[in-house]
Amino acid sequence: MTAVRGRLLSFRRAPVEPGDTSSYDHIPDGLLLIADGRIAAVGAYADLKDRVPAGVTVAHHPDGLILPGFIDTHIHFPQTQVIASYGAQLLDWLETYTFIEEQKYADPDHAAAGAAFFLDELLRNGTTTAVAYGSVHPQSVEALFTEAERRGAGLIAGKVMMDRHAPAALTDTAERGYADSKALIDRWHRHGRQRYAVTPRFAITSTEAQLAAAGTLLREHPGVHMQTHLSENHDEIATVRRLFPTARDYTDVYDRFGLLGPTSLFGHCIHLSEAEMTRLSESGSVAVFCPTSNLFIGSGLFDRAALSNPARPVRHALATDVGGGTSYSMLRTAGEAYKVLQLRGQNLPALAAFDLMTRGNAEALGMADEIGVLEPGRWADLVVLESRATPAMRHRMMTIDGDLEEELFVLMTLGDDRAVTHTYLRGEPAHRRDAEG
The missing domain is CATH 3.20.20.140 (Metal-dependent hydrolases)
Structure with a gap:
């Protein structure tokens, strides 16, 4: 078993509008328990920490936002x-x-x-x-x-x-x-x-x-x-x-x-x-x-x-x-999608964009039972995002006081590969930004 800790974000359905908090699950201090490459349990760290087997090191991302890959x-x-x-x-x-x-x-x-x-x-x-x-x-x-x-x-x-x-x-x-x-x-x-x-x-x-x-x-x-x-x-x-x-x-x-x-x-x-x-x-x-x-x-x-x-x-x-x-970068892609739709007189709220990149695209592929959400039984494919990855992002985030949707909009507007600190495949590290070079 492996374990990953941090802020967890996963969508339940397509958001209807900005502020649709019932469309997603956000756990400020969450824990994913992973067995055989799949998510075995997901929840608050305080509720699941005693289920971490002795000898298993928890990969902790205290400043990271963890989503399905x-x-x-x-x-x-x-x-x-x-x-x-x-x-x-x-x-x-x-x-x-x-x-x-x-x-x-x-x-x-x-x-x-x-x-x-x-x-x-x-x-x-x-x-x-x-x-x-x-x-x-x-x-x-x-x-x-x-x-x-x-x-x-x-x-x-x-x-x-x-x-x-x-x-x-x-x-x-x-x-x-x-x-x-x-x-x-x-x-x-x-x-x-x-x-x-x-x-x-x-x-x-x-x-x-x-x-x-x-x-x-x-x-x-x-x-x-x-x-x-x-x-x-x-x-x-x-x-x-x-x-x-x-x-x-x-x-x-x-x-x-x-x-x-x-x-x-x-x-x-x-x-x-x-x-x-x-x-x-x-x-x-x-x-x-x-x-x-x-x-x-x-x-x-x-x-x-x-x-x-x-x-x-x-x-x-x-x-x-x-x-x-x-x-x-799907972050850059979502940012450009926002601009295209603006030219159409339409809009792409941050919640809708992140749902599309994860659960929505999985559903389009007929694979929502395998990927795209943080739920037991799904593959533990994860991305860890840092919303203060660049000076411009840090500067902008100074004005955001815990508003998840504003943070997501910063990520999709200013973010790119530099905002990705870790990527996991089947619960195992597949990319670490600090290991590049």
Whole structure:
């Protein structure tokens, strides 16, 4: 058994509004007891301290705020050296930077080194679960799952399927995309903590035959996820319309091949029609909000209010989308999400942001019984935050007298990897800020 002590924060449900104190549990001096990688008990330190076995050292974070580890629902593993590439919109950006970089992942050694860096960077930013795109090469996903399993992290990942409109070195065929994906599912889905996502990159790079193969994989393997891109950029949408002239809209392209559903994650979803939002709602599909990449590539502004229409709510999640996204930090991502919604005349209160990064994203993945909350039976994946991590944060916090929501807003507005002091996987330290160097 291991034990972790500090201020504990975990959400019970999505906050309705600022000040919704019944949406979360906050224990000012709490204790987590962890056995076999999972939370065995959670409560006030005074109530649980006598249950700590003799000889067990309690990891005490007296100044830290302890939450479930952050969850990133859309990120590109082969794009760690694409991030911060200057000056292009989506389709040009893919051809100029991304497709060149992803070809390197045919080399297993390059993929293995990239996987180590990728996991290091996620953990340094407090992210303990991610939904990741590989390259078209199965060895890229093999390397990523191998590294994640070695560290005790749980990922959802998949080999990209692309059989057109990409360099020859990055294309497969409908048949090979199916066979490679099936082999990876058989090897990795539910192996340890790993889960698979069928991954057609987007409609532009997959023929009808390949999208049909993706749908077949989903039918043959109930419970696997599906990830792709939807309605990110106006030129992209126009291209899809030309390639699929009989489809009612972009969403219908995926729908006709059986790719919508509760385990389906659609990155971006910026320029959706009412009919598309209705169909996403009916199917239980998830729209993934990627604010930093939407701003960086100039794609547009996510409309959370429209997606949250109670008449046909669309489930949604939050993600970094590295390398179009500009930070691995979910704190930075939440801060940019706030700004995007401000431009929409909407808002993202701090409680809602932190719920999204933890419980909300876990629920979007259908994994709220495994991660995202501090409750017995869940994996003990944790992030410890310091709200006075930088001079500017310390200076601002001097004016905050114990107000949790104001503190959270400081963290999401001024915080980044420097605010993450520790990250735990299965109750074991996986990152310590003071050990860097």
